[in-house]
Amino acid sequence: MDSMTIMVRKQTAADQALRLDNQICFAVYSTAHAFNRVYKPLLDRLGLTYPQYLVMLALWERDDVPVKDLGERLFLDSGTLTPLLKRLEAAELIKRTRSTEDERVVLIALTSQGHALREKAKAVPQSILAASDCTVGELLAMKDEIVALRDRLNAVLGE
């Protein structure tokens, strides 16, 4: 009966551990979807998807950069970025040009329309802040915790 009790306790601990890890990862996963759904109607007006919006945000801070650079800033690879960037080029928000110095790299630059879209995009953040129903301070604190977690996870991936 002792050994049986121990077995039952071990199973319970494993179950709870599994449940815990799931809850945290699932919390992040489902919150990302929730954000996406809140952003969607706002970004529809700009003609952007959320990943495209992220790319534009990155480019508004610094453009004329290689695809590789964008990928490192956004944690995305060329398999994701290449078709996305082609769609942004088709929408005439960016221009893709091969570097003359190194023919392997493709430089991404904003068009005048791409720059102009920044003004319209300024309406977006207030709506999100309102939807989150948090103070700026609370969100900043959460962000720092989440980023710290992300960076530890990414550190494990880099061995």
Next chain:
Amino acid sequence: MDSMTIMVRKQTAADQALRLDNQICFAVYSTAHAFNRVYKPLLDRLGLTYPQYLVMLALWERDDVPVKDLGERLFLDSGTLTPLLKRLEAAELIKRTRSTEDERVVLIALTSQGHALREKAKAVPQSILAASDCTVGELLAMKDEIVALRDRLNAVLGE
């Protein structure tokens, strides 16, 4: 010059607000990807993707449930779940059967292999906990904050 100063200040505030909201949503978005990448090698051994793993976790807690139920628990719709569940059925982890009481609903039940996979899955959470490099308490606190944020976002979507 006064009016110009005001304009400049307004622009700076808008820029910062936009940057802030971006950082929080992007933090969640990029952390979800980081989790996915950490899970992948572990779940490969089980023959599951991360969304499939979430479905299995939900079913291990309660199965013989309609697709609708799963969708509500995971915040996913039938367009996502139907093909995913068909793949799990092809892998012989679940069985999909029309309810006899209400022919509209499809009930999802675990097969014996589906139940059995639970034992192998218990190896997963420890690795994730180790990768996160956090204490259980820290992760629980973060989870609660993130879930609270998610629920507020979802509340806005439901009007």
Next chain:
DNA sequence: CGCAATCGAATTGTGCACAATATAAATTAT
């Protein structure tokens, strides 16, 4: 110098994620 190794993008194939639509079954209203 020449050639292997590396590098940056692009391509291919699989699997979500969701909007919009379709369809069949059940419920409600008339």
Next chain:
DNA sequence: ATAATTTATATTGTGCACAATTCGATTGCG
């Protein structure tokens, strides 16, 4: 009971996301 509406799932089309592979350009090493 028949029509209109609602409900649960399935289908279609678009757009990520990433592993694996390919390809041309560049770098390094002997």
